[in-house]
Amino acid sequence: HSSAARCMLYDEIMWKVIQKDGADHLDIMTAVSGKRKQLKLTGPFCYANKKKRGDVQLILDRDKKRLEVHRAIKAAVHDLHKSKKKKVGMDKGLATLLSCSSGHEYGFNFSQLVNAEAERINRRNTNRNKYIQAAKELRHELSALQAKLAIKHSAKTERRLRNRIGSLERRISRLEERHLGSKLYHRQHARKQCNMERIMNMSIRKMLLTEKPDVLVKEDLSFTKENLPKAANRYEAKVRRKLSSWSKGTLDDRIEYLCDCLGIRTVDVNPAYTSQFCPNCGARFSERKGTHHELTVCPNCGEMNANTAAAVNILRRADDKNITLYTPYKKVEKILEDRYANKQSVMA
Numbered sequence: 001h002s003s004a005a006r007c008m009l010y011d012e013i014m015w016k017v018i019q020k021d022g023a024d025h026l027d028i029m030t031a032v033s034g035k036r037k038q039l040k041l042t043g044p045f046c047y048a049n050k051k052k053r054g055d056v057q058l059i060l061d062r063d064k065k066r067l068e069v070h071r072a073i074k075a076a077v078h079d080l081h082k083s084k085k086k087k088v089g090m091d092k093g094l095a096t097l098l099s100c101s102s103g104h105e106y107g108f109n110f111s112q113l114v115n116a117e118a119e120r121i122n123r124r125n126t127n128r129n130k131y132i133q134a135a136k137e138l139r140h141e142l143s144a145l146q147a148k149l150a151i152k153h154s155a156k157t158e159r160r161l162r163n164r165i166g167s168l169e170r171r172i173s174r175l176e177e178r179h180l181g182s183k184l185y186h187r188q189h190a191r192k193q194c195n196m197e198r199i200m201n202m203s204i205r206k207m208l209l210t211e212k213p214d215v216l217v218k219e220d221l222s223f224t225k226e227n228l229p230k231a232a233n234r235y236e237a238k239v240r241r242k243l244s245s246w247s248k249g250t251l252d253d254r255i256e257y258l259c260d261c262l263g264i265r266t267v268d269v270n271p272a273y274t275s276q277f278c279p280n281c282g283a284r285f286s287e288r289k290g291t292h293h294e295l296t297v298c299p300n301c302g303e304m305n306a307n308t309a310a311a312v313n314i315l316r317r318a319d320d321k322n323i324t325l326y327t328p329y330k331k332v333e334k335i336l337e338d339r340y341a342n343k344q345s346v347m348a
């Protein structure tokens with residue numbers, strides 16, 4: 001660097017913060033290979049231990065006679081007037097994207113979008129089938145001719161065979177180009193996916209801004225199962241499974257990302273049996289109702305919204321000492337059943 005320079009940019013591998021003589025020092029590379037320079041940090045803040053290090057900028061302030069270390073950090077915005085931490089439990093689904101322990105739900109009928117896309121892909125593939133079949137027949141004919149050509153023939157027969165093969169090859173490539181191409185398909189699918197992502201984003205944002213949680217409690221997604229609506233055929237079922245797992249992954253990513261941006265902490269809890277026991281009395285639900293199983297029946301409390309009931313259970317699980325993220329599935333069931341039995345015997 002030159003003496004006239006006022007600022008220098010340091011890449012994340014070019015700097016680190018070290019402890020020396022009980023104080024933080026900025027350790028930086030110099031223009032001389034292998035030689036590093038250490039500068040004592042005198043400011044009140046040190047963000048060196050944040051996970052993502054990123055670049056720093058060293059700025060020389062000639063008036064104040066000091067060297068400043070500038071660095072962009074992601075900071076959570078906290079409302080200082082709010083003393084109590086607000087925890088919100090949340091259940092994720094496909095029929096309704098987000099259901100909160102407050103009783104509010106966001107992103108209704110999301111599954112309609114997923115279903116429409118699954119049906120569209122299915123329809124498209126049904127239409128394609130006749131072209132696939134035609135191409136297959138042509139290829140079959142082609143390989144038969146090629147086998148024939150391998151044997152020795154008269155010049156005339158050979159010419160005739162070659163002409164026929166050439167015409168077949170042209171027909172196949174035309175079919176592939178015009179009817180079996182995937183360019184349009186990928187473009188259309190990307191557009192639909194983009195639309196679904198937009199709706200997810202909107203729902204999450206709306207939820208976070210309405211509920212205003214400090215801590216968001218959600219299920220650890222990796223083990224959850226989803227009741228998918230009945231598909232017309234095996235192929236459509238496969239498409240639906242694929243789409244719904246894509247939706248789940250994207251939904252989870254977006255939640256994490258948006259919470260991170262807004263400074264909301266997320267807590268993952270054990271998902272086992274969150275939708276099977278009543279949050280009020282602890283009894284096991286007797287049946288599920290509704291087109292998307294959105295209603296559930298408790299033998300003591302009656303009918304209630306299954307999703308928001310699950311959200312309340314998820315919220316409670318954050319403070320549950322006995323059910324941790326790693327408690328096995330069957331053991332969770334036993335704990336919940338025992339709790340209800342104990343409660344009953346106390347009441348008796």
Ligand SMILES: [Zn+2]
Nearest residue numbers: 278281298301
């Ligand atoms: Zn109940």
